Amino acid sequence: MNRICFICLGNICRSPMAEYILKDKLRKQGIKNVIVDSKATSYEEQGNDIYPKAKNILKEHNIQFSTREAKRLEKEDYDKYDVFYYMEDKNLRNIERIFDKTDKCKKLLIKDIEDPWYTNNFEKVYEEIDEGCQEIIKLLKNN
Ligand code: 4NP
Numbered sequence: 001m002n003r004i005c006f007i008c009l010g011n012i013c014r015s016p017m018a019e020y021i022l023k024d025k026l027r028k029q030g031i032k033n034v035i036v037d038s039k040a041t042s043y044e045e046q047g048n049d050i051y052p053k054a055k056n057i058l059k060e061h062n063i064q065f066s067t068r069e070a071k072r073l074e075k076e077d078y079d080k081y082d083v084f085y086y087m088e089d090k091n092l093r094n095i096e097r098i099f100d101k102t103d104k105c106k107k108l109l110i111k112d113i114e115d116p117w118y119t120n121n122f123e124k125v126y127e128e129i130d131e132g133c134q135e136i137i138k139l140l141k142n143n
Helices: 014-029 052-060 075-080 089-099 122-142
Strands: 003-008 035-040 083-086 105-107
Touching: 003 014, 003 075, 003 089, 014 035, 014 052, 014 122, 052 122, 075 089, 083 089, 089 105
Parallel strands: 003 035, 003 083, 083 105
Antiparallel strands: none
16 A cells, blocks of 8 residues: 555645655654645646645644645546545545445544635644554554
8 A cells, every 4th residue: 555645625734734744754753655645526626736724734733745736536546556645434435426336535534624725724634644653654664
């Protein structure tokens, strides 16, 4: 599972946060040969950079990130990744419409990671994504 794609609704808050949090852990642990990306299930924010409040929380936790453009998940992406981690059950229903199959798709945590676009609770989202990424690191180390 060395090609990982995180999925959320807009690809400007949760999934890019997960992308850069996991990249930070991989770098710190010296784990190489893992591709990490993130995509949206909607076109709402296509082309937009990470939401400023998500950038701020990454900065507070000393997580490096770069300027990026939100991208929508497309059918052809199915074969480009080994696993897709989504944030909440609603995402899976949208992913099903794009892929027609969900066997590579897992929820990052057992519970939903709620959309901070609506809750405004970026610190809670950071902590939850961090927990999920710690589990991914454990899985990668056991493979
Ligand atoms: P995200 O948050 O799914 O965590 O990137 C959202 C950002 C934008 C919108 C929805 C969710 N939006 O509808 O524009």
